[in-house]
Amino acid sequence: MNMKDQNKQLEPTKSELEILQVLWELGPSTVRSVNxxxxxxxxxxxxxxxxxxxxxxxxxxxxxxxSQMKHIYSVAEDEQKTKAHLLDKFVDSMYKGxxxxxxxxxxxxxxxxxxxLQEIKELLKKLEE
Amino acid sequence: MNMKDQNKQLEPTKSELEILQVLWELGPSTVRSVNxxxxxxxxxxxxxxxxxxxxxxxxxxxxxxxSQMKHIYSVAEDEQKTKAHLLDKFVDSMYKGxxxxxxxxxxxxxxxxxxxLQEIKELLKKLEE
DNA sequence: TGTTTCGTACGAAATTTTTTCTACCTTTGA
DNA sequence: TCAAAGGTAGAAAAAATTTCGTACGAAACA
Numbered sequence: 001m002n003m004k005d006q007n008k009q010l011e012p013t014k015s016e017l018e019i020l021q022v023l024w025e026l027g028p029s030t031v032r033s034v035n036x037x038x039x040x041x042x043x044x045x046x047x048x049x050x051x052x053x054x055x056x057x058x059x060x061x062x063x064x065x066x067s068q069m070k071h072i073y074s075v076a077e078d079e080q081k082t083k084a085h086l087l088d089k090f091v092d093s094m095y096k097g098x099x100x101x102x103x104x105x106x107x108x109x110x111x112x113x114x115x116x117l118q119e120i121k122e123l124l125k126k127l128e129e
Numbered sequence: 130m131n132m133k134d135q136n137k138q139l140e141p142t143k144s145e146l147e148i149l150q151v152l153w154e155l156g157p158s159t160v161r162s163v164n165x166x167x168x169x170x171x172x173x174x175x176x177x178x179x180x181x182x183x184x185x186x187x188x189x190x191x192x193x194x195x196s197q198m199k200h201i202y203s204v205a206e207d208e209q210k211t212k213a214h215l216l217d218k219f220v221d222s223m224y225k226g227x228x229x230x231x232x233x234x235x236x237x238x239x240x241x242x243x244x245x246l247q248e249i250k251e252l253l254k255k256l257e258e
Numbered sequence: 259t260g261t262t263t264c265g266t267a268c269g270a271a272a273t274t275t276t277t278t279c280t281a282c283c284t285t286t287g288a
Numbered sequence: 289t290c291a292a293a294g295g296t297a298g299a300a301a302a303a304a305t306t307t308c309g310t311a312c313g314a315a316a317c318a
Contacts, residue, residue, distance in 0.1 A: 013275060021222065032294085048277050050296075055275095069284060069295060083223060084238050087231065090219055093150070094212060099241045100248035102216065103232060107256060109213050112228045117256070119229035124253045127236060127246070142305060161265085177307050179266075184305095198265060198314065263316075270309085277302070284295070 010059050011089075015052055020061070020075060020082070028065075028074035139188050140218075144181055149190070149204060149211070157194075157203035 012020060022037045023029060035049040053073055056062040065072040075082075095101040103120075106112050141149055151166045152158060164178040182202055185191040194201040204211075224230040232249075235241050 015276065017222070031296090045277070046294095047279080047296095051277075051298090052275095054297080066296095071296080080234070080237075084234060086223065087234055088238060091235075093146070094215065099235050099238075099245040100252060103235070103249050104252060105209070105213060105216055106220075106228050106232070107252070108209075109217060109228075116228040120232045121253050121256070123229060123233055123236070124250050127250070144306065159265090174308065175264095176266095176309080180268090180307075181305095183267080195266095200266075259318100261316100261318085263314105265312105265314075267311085267313105268309105269311105270307105272305100272307070274305070275303080277300100279298105279300080281297085281299105282295105283297100284293105286291100286293080288289100288291085 010061065012056075012061060016056055016061065019049070019052060019056065023062070023073065023075050024079050028072050030070045030072060032070070034073070139190065141185075141190060145185055145190065148178070148181060148185065152191070152202065152204050153208045157201050159199045159201060161199070163202070 018038065018041075019034060022034050026033060026037065031046070031050045031053055034053065035044065035046050038044050038049060053062060053064075057064050057073065060076055062073045063076045064074070091097055091099055091102055095105075106120075107117065147167065147170075148163060151163050155162060155166065160175070160179045160182055163182065164173065164175050167173050167178060182191060182193075186193050186202065189205055191202045192205045193203070220226055220228055220231055224234075235249075236246065
C-alpha cells in the first residue's frame, strides 16, 4: 500500500478541468447540474458531460455515489491540492520553477488591476509578521 | 487592416508549448537544434519536431527564414506577451481572475522555497516605492 | 563522380480527446 | 397500467493532436 499511489494524479485534460471547476464551485453534484452549469459557458450535450465524468471517475479524478439512481459525483482530491499541483507545473514549465518570476510577470501585466496588486502587497505584509 | 488580427493568437498545444520554450531559450534556431534540445527531455523523432514546427509556422506562431537550405525558425510574438497571455488565462480559469488568490496559493505551496518567497517580498517592496 | 549525409515536404497513420448515437432501465404521473 | 421523462452504459464516430514513413533535393566528401 504505497502512499504515492493515492497521490499519483493524471493530468486533467482541458474539458476535464472545466468539469473540475464546476464541481469545485457547486460541490458534489449530479451530471445534470454540472451540464446545466456548463451550458452557461458553451454548447454541450448532456451525454457528452456524462461520458466525460464517467471517464474521470474511471481515472480516479472523481468519485461517485451510486446508491441513488441519480449518481452524485464529487472531486476525489482536495481542491487546493490539485490547484497547487497545477500551479506548480505551470511555474515549472513557464518560469523554470521561479515563482518570483511569475509574480513579476503578474505585476507587469496590464490585466492585473491596482486593487489586486494592493491585495498581494497586504498578503505579503502579513506574511512578514 | 485590423490591429486585432495580429493579436489574435491561437492557443499553443502542449507540444507546441514545449517548442516555444526551447525557442525562447535558444533564440532563432534550426529544427535540428530544437530537436536536439528536446531530446534532452524526451524521446522524439526529428521529423516529428519538423512537422510540428511547420504546423506552427502555418498557424503563424512561428516565422521562418527560408533563404538558406537550413530554415531558421523564430517565435512570431514577443515572449513576454505570450507568457502574459497564458498567465492571464491561467489566473482566469483557475482563480476566477484573482491574481492575489494565485499568490496566496504560491505562498502556501510547499514547493515554493523560502528564497523564492524572499524574492517575491523584495519585489513587492520595490513596487511600493 | 558517386555515395553518404543532412535537409525539407507531404501524406498518412497512430493516439488522444471529445462528442454522439442507441439501448435500456427507473421513476413519475395521467 | 402505460406512456413520458429522465437517468446510466457502452460502442462508435468525429475531431484534434502527435508521430512516423517515404520521397527527394542539396551539400559534403572520399
